[in-house]
Amino acid sequence: MAHEPLQRQLAGPVRFAEPMWRHTTWRIGGPAEIFVEPTSLEDLRAAIHYARQHGLPLTVIGNGSNVLVLDEGIPGLVVRIGPRLGGVTVRDHSVTAGAGTRLGQLAEAAREAGLAGLEFLAGIPGTVGGAVAVNAGAHGLAVGDRLSRVTVVDRAGNCHVKGPEELEFAYRSSNVGARGWIVVAAEFGLGCGDPASIRRTMEEYLRKRRQTQPLDLPSAGSVFKNPPQGPPAGWLVEMAGGKGLRVGGAMVSPVHANFVVNTGGATARDVLTLIERVRELVYRRFGVYLALEVQVLGGGRGAGEEMCQDWSSKAAGASGEPSA
Ligand SMILES: Cc1cc2nc3c(=O)[nH]c(=O)nc-3n(C[C@H](O)[C@H](O)[C@H](O)COP(=O)(O)OP(=O)(O)OC[C@H]3O[C@@H](n4cnc5c(N)ncnc54)[C@H](O)[C@@H]3O)c2cc1C
Incomplete structure (x- = not known):
């Protein structure tokens, strides 16, 4: 393995092709090329230095409770800042x-x-x-x-x-x-x-x-940000008829319409397709493009950022005001 020297430089674990679904609350995500969990500041610095030296992109995660990791996985070094x-x-x-x-x-x-x-x-x-x-x-x-x-x-x-x-x-x-x-x-x-x-x-x-959120199924909390004005995202999704909508293993929760739950075997592709369907429903009904609250990671350098930029240019062209 080309990056074996990294194992000798860090006290914390170093894993190759680590499945990221193990590290996200959605239980979704392809492999991280290299996955490290620093045990100290020195370890973290060594990982940063190694990524720079080898021209590897570096992605940071915590508990993975606000991220969607794409099915293609994350190239380069993923640093988990954990316990x-x-x-x-x-x-x-x-x-x-x-x-x-x-x-x-x-x-x-x-x-x-x-x-x-x-x-x-x-x-x-x-x-x-x-x-x-x-x-x-x-x-x-x-x-x-x-x-x-x-x-x-x-x-x-x-x-x-x-x-x-x-x-x-x-x-x-x-x-x-x-x-x-x-x-x-x-x-x-x-x-x-x-x-x-x-x-x-x-x-x-x-x-x-416990009363208002579907805590029995894997999710990443609220998928969309609330728009700057008007009703919250969950209300817009529910009123647009999004509750219970499914793509593959991903479903808009019948309990809370701003949660997309993994009912079993959902892929990132399922979630993204569902997100686009929900956005379209809400846009058609209310003229509001919902911005993502969850962060998309992986799939190639800058894929997540590109998606967000594409999104913000669309959103900038929309009124942002509910029309009903
Ligand atoms: C059931 C449920 C309920 C939730 N309720 C809420 C809620 O009420 N309010 C709310 O705001 N969120 C909520 N969330 C979302 C999530 O828990 C929070 O946003 C949380 O703060 C994300 O922390 P994390 O460690 O999981 O970050 P991750 O999901 O691992 O990462 C999120 C972002 O932070 C970056 N990041 C992580 N750690 C670091 C670090 N050490 N240094 C620099 N960047 C870092 C990552 O690169 C990524 O861009 C909920 C999620 C679930 C599943």
Whole structure:
């Protein structure tokens, strides 16, 4: 294998042709050419350096809960920032978490310390790094609202500490991906709260999710962003008749119309075909092109970005205003 030397440079596992369905909550995705899980900052730097040296594209994932990996897989190096780069430290009114920390673990650690402000993370199945990159949120709050500092590594392997104002947070987006930064840690500034009442709020959020989301089948959460004005994406899909629509193993959830679930054996192609059908239905009925919330990875260099650019030029030509 041409890239065997990488195994000697990293303490963490290095795998070749690793099936990405194992690393996404949709349980969909072709093979990563090379898949690594760094165990330390040094490991991460070695992986970045190796990718640069060999001209390999580098893709970062966390828990794979907001991505669609194409069936062709991902060329180059995939770096998974997982629990090996996780861990939470509490100090006074701030909580610092490694990028691989699961959001539930972070919210629990804050609650135990009597710190309020991260309850909204309960039930979001991502990592801290992924949540910063996409500015994950719920119940009117997003990660960017609570961040005080983020440590990132750039594609030359250098560390930088950034304030939230440098990350250009917007609805479900930041400039982390565009800058090629890899989040390694994040610090949250929080207020005091009563652990029992924090727990009640978190339990209430979890209960609402169990009631309104199809948590029994693999998915990536909301597929589409809510349009800037007007009703939310799920409502538009439901009213356009999208609920229950199927392509292969992919189905628009009858429980929540903004979720596409994998009913068994769905491919990325199934999901993308279904997404296009749903977009068309919504456009015909309401004149709104829905933008993707999930990020498309793989299929060749820049395939995901091309798809998004193609999409944004279409969306720019549309009114964005519901017509009914
Ligand atoms: C059932 C369900 C419910 C959900 N509910 C919500 C919700 O309420 N609100 C919400 O916002 N989302 C929700 N999601 C989507 C998802 O859980 C969040 O967006 C989450 O924050 C993604 O984190 P991740 O670690 O899984 O990132 P991934 O899906 O692995 O990656 C997402 C993006 O972040 C980048 N990325 C990942 N880690 C890093 C890193 N360390 N440094 C730089 N870039 C990185 C990736 O390249 C990719 O572009 C839900 C998903 C599911 C399956």
